[in-house]
Amino acid sequence: MIVSFTSLSKGGTGKSTLAVIITLSLGLAEKRVLLIDLGEEGSSSRIMLKNPSPPYLRNVLEGTYSLVDSIGLYSLSLFFKRRTIRSEFYMIPNVGSLPILNSNLNYLIIELAKLREYLDIVLLDYPAFQDDVYASSVNRTDKIILVVEPNSAHSVISLARKVLKGEVIPVLNKYIKASTFSRNAYDIILSEYNECVRIPFDPALALMNHRTLPYVLGNLKKETQDSLINLISMISG
Ligand SMILES: Nc1ncnc2c1ncn2[C@@H]1O[C@H](COP(=O)(O)OP(=O)(O)OP(=O)(O)O)[C@@H](O)[C@H]1O
Ligand SMILES: [Mg+2]
Secondary structure (H helix, E strand, C coil), X not given: CEEEEECCCCCCXXXXXXXXXXXXXXXXXXXXXXXXXXXXXXXXXXXXXCCCCCCCHHHHHXXXXXXXXXXXXEEEEEECCCCEEEEEEEEECCCCCCCCCHHHHHHHHXXXXXXXXXXXXXXXXXXXXXXXXXXXXXXXXXXXXXXXXXHHHHHHHHHHHHHCCCCEEEEEEEECCCCHHHHHHHHHHHHHHCCCEEEECCHHHHCCCCCCHHHHHHHCCHHHHHHHHHHHHHHHC
8 A cells, every 4th residue: 555645845844753763663663664864955754763874765767766766775773661662664764855757756656566565554744745746646556544623623624625636644733622723623634535634733743753752652651652553544444
């Protein structure tokens, strides 16, 4: 299954954060998961590793590496209160601008589909974009995780209505129960999609980077854990 994380043209909604957390969680559950970073400055791969080493996704799109040769196997020790558990996952990191053409991104999705036998799930971490080329590649994936923040829910949802054609799982990230913005955003999403996964604003996610990463899963609020489990089951279901 190929899953994309997008918020269309809105940046900073938490796409990379959620893609990383879900990759690590699926890795813990011994799923064969591949995370692909499409960020030009390195998004999720820079959360996983400070300086990810090549080959990068851009090398695949430039044609200097095959997709298969660019996939690295990574293993990270995660610390919980009394235990350490290893999460194994595959990743294609990226640093540097991508040669984005329709043919390149279509090629990526077609080549990924050929790996179905070897992988359980592929997560594509998109950057914020305005380009139709990105949108049409998102529409070729099996599920679209639309990550929305409370303060921009209205504009993102009206754009999504026009642009997104595939199966959308809407996620309202950084949800704050006491905030009217959050509650209104939840209503906007529900009226469009009849469902909405709310991920609370969580300090452990706000502080997440390559140094804190091993401690993040063990320090999430119970509510955040529950909502992530819910999201993972919607993705896998
Ligand atoms: N649920 C959350 N609670 C608190 N902070 C969060 C949460 N989710 C994400 N963040 C924070 O929001 C910021 C933006 O997150 P992230 O980089 O994942 O967004 P993005 O959508 O991938 O951004 P870009 O569009 O630049 O790729 C980061 O500082 C991250 O730590
Ligand atoms: Mg990102």
